[in-house]
Amino acid sequence: MNIDSVNGLIDELKLRARPVDYSVKLPDAEFDVMSAIWEGNPPVNTAYLMKAIGNDKGWKAPTLISFLVRLEDRGFIASYKNGKERFYIAIADRDEYVHTVTENFIAQYHGGSFVAAMNSFFKDRNLSEDDIDELLEWLKSRY
DSSP states (O other): OOHHHHHHHHHHHHHHSOOOOTTOOOOHHHHHHHHHHHHSOSSEEHHHHIIIIIHHHTOOHHHHHHHHHHHHHTTSEEEEEETTEEEEEEOSOHHHHHHHHHHHHHHHHHTTOHHHHHHHHTTTOOOOHHHHHHHHHHHHHHO
C-alpha cells in the first residue's frame, strides 16, 4: 500500500469508529500498549509493538494480541489487515483520555479539589523554587 492509500484507510477507520468512552480507565498493561500506539507512527503493527513494549515487559505475541483485541473491543483503537499483517491506529486521543482519568481520580480520591490533590501529592515532598515559579506562572497564565 502506498502512503496515500494508508492515510485514506486511516481516515476511513476513524470516521467509522464509534465514539470513545473516555470514562473507561484502562488497566496499566493496556495503557502501556496505548502509549506505544500513541507514540508510534501510525499505523503500527504487532512487530513494532513487541519491539516498543512487549519485549521489555516479557510478553509473548499472544499476550500483546490479547491486549490489542481488548483495546479494539473498547473502541480505543481500530485495525485493518494488509496481507498477513494486522495494523493498528489510535482512535482515542491521548490528551482527552489522560484529562478524563485525572479528573475522575481527583473527584474520587480528593472530593474534586485540586488543592486537596496537590496537598496529598506534596505531603512529604518539597517543591523547588523553580517548581514554585513554574506553578505560579502557570496559574497567572490561566487565571
